[in-house]
Amino acid sequence: MAFINNHAPSPSPGGMPPRPESLKNAETYHDVKMRLHDRLIELMDLTRLESMPPEVFRTEVAKLSEKLLNDEFKDVPLNQGERERLVREIHDEMRGHGPLEPFLNDPTVNDILVNTFDRIYVERNGKLELTEARFKDNSHLKKIIDRIVNRVGRRVDETTPMVDARLPDGSRVNVIIPPLSLDGPVLSIRKFSKDPLELSDLIRFKSIPMELGDILQNIVRGRLNILISGGTGSGKTTLLNCLSRFIPNDERIVTIEDAAELQLKQEHVVRLETRPANLEGKGEVAQRDLVRNSLRMRPDRIIVGEVRGSEALDMLQAMNTGHDGSLATIHANTPRDALMRLETMMYMAGFNMTSSSLKRYISSAIDVVVQIARLSDGSRKMISFQEITGMEGEVITMQEIFAFEQLGLAPDGKVRGRYVSRGIRPRFSERIEAKGIKLPGNLFVQRTMLDI
Incomplete structure (x- = not known):
């Protein structure tokens, strides 16, 4: 075999590696897997693993595993299904991500949450479920x-017990280990979709009605500044990805993110990502630095993956100084809360202005706030579409154009509700139509748009 280690130690007499007497009659699946894994490590030439093509590696591991199972582990009672699973998991241990590999390859899984070595949760369709997968130990x-x-x-390690990282496919990873986590290492993975959703998919899933999909396309083409607000896992980045599809191909787009998740399909895209400080506490590049730098890159559109700090000031300045058509997301429960968070972030940036002036700055920069939420049945829906109309005294004025009204729960636990148009024609409609984008005359008539 191409990567057999000829200097590997020989197995113990009888063909089996040494093991406690108690295991001969009570072999566990994980014991077998770990012992087989250790034996493979002994036999393989590890220096050649990284250069070996994945398919060749998989085939060679399968052949050697089968040989070991037949020669050295023949007294272990395993049926054919268990043997195939064992070989597959051994491959994942050596080249992949161990017990997590099946979930990383499962398109129905959105999040993988490892609370302890023996408790692995996944999220499917907005619902968390405990899996049977487990690690051997911490x-x-x-x-x-x-x-x-x-x-x-x-x-x-103990000096840097918290880390954000990315898998090769872009999936976002967060790790926290002892002494900060009390029960052992904790791992969270937000998966990166290989086939990103389109606006048509959101309409098909009834996350938004078709008419609202049309208006979203038009406000992006009409270069309105859009803020997408929602909670964790509500689908903010997914919606941002969908809206970015309608930016014309001849415009220069600069994206700024903490962890690169956006999947823009235009050709003229510059992607920027923050960098954490090194072990000496130096070299950090924050989102604010990237937003400032992007203004020197001649952008037509600036997309901020998530506004969470002092970069809010520079983003709003860009929106107020000719970079219209920008998009961003923010964590907030309501559109009003989103604007309050922006105001707080501007204070964090040291912007020395009165509260009234800050609010006027925000109201002149943002045109539309889109609120999305993950409901109790796990579905994600756009629950409010509001236009910022200006100021009245010390308050930013907003008007809700479209909304989702929840009416109750069906017997199967699904949320029942309806999308409604409030009967208000937004002020931005004139700006949109002045750019040659025609809106249907009955689009803003007060009515129920979709029942769910």
């Missing part, structure tokens, strides 16, 4: 974590 979990963070040039 050391096994820590080994997989090290493999993930080392591939992106990061490290996690």
Whole structure:
């Protein structure tokens, strides 16, 4: 075999590696897997693993595993299904992400949450479920974590017990280990969709009605500044991705993110990502630095993946100084809360202005706030579409154009509700039509747009 290690130690007499007497009659699946894994490590020439093509590696691991199972582990009672699963998981241990590999390859899984080595949760269709997968122990979990963070040039240990990283496919990873986590290493993975959703998919899923999809397309083409607000996991980045599709191909787009998640399909895109400080506490590049730098890059559109700090000031300044058509997301429960958070962030940036002046600055920069939410049945919906109309005294004035009204729950737990148009024609409609974009005459008539 191409990568057999000829200097590997021989197995113990009888063909089996040494093991406690108690295991001969009570072999566990994980014991077999870890012992088989250790035996493969002994036999393989590890220096050749990284250069070997994935398919060749998989085939060779399968052949050697089968040989070991037949020769050295023949007294272990495993049926054919268990043997196939064992070989597959051994491959994942050596080249992939161990017990997490099936979930990383499962398109129905959105999040993978490892609370302890033996409690792995996944999110499917907005609902969390406990899986049967587990790591052998905390050391096994820590080994997989090290493999993930080392591939992106990061490290996690007692001096740096918290790390954000990315998998090769762009999936976002967060790790926190003892002494900060009390029960062992904790791993969270927000998966990166290989086939990103389109606006038509959101309409098909009834996350938005068709008419609202049309208005979203038009306000992007009409270069309105849009703020997408919502909670964690509500779909803010997904909607931002969908809206970005309607930016014309001849415009220069600069994206700024903490962890690169956006999947823009235009050709003229510059992607920027923040950088954390190194072990000496130097070299950090924050979002605010990137937003400032982007203004020198002649952007037609600026997209900020998530506004969470002092970069809000520079983003709003860009929106107020000719960079219209910008998009951003923010964590907030309501459109009004989103504007309050922006005001707080501007104070964090040291912007020395009165509260009234800050609010006027925000109201002149943002045109539309889109609120999305994950409902109790796990579905994600746009629950409010509001236009900022200006100021009245010390208050930013807003008017809700479209909304989702929840009416109750069906017997199967699904949310029942309806999308409604409030019967208000937004002020931005004149700006949109002045750019040659025609809006249907009955689009803003007060009515129920879609029942769910």
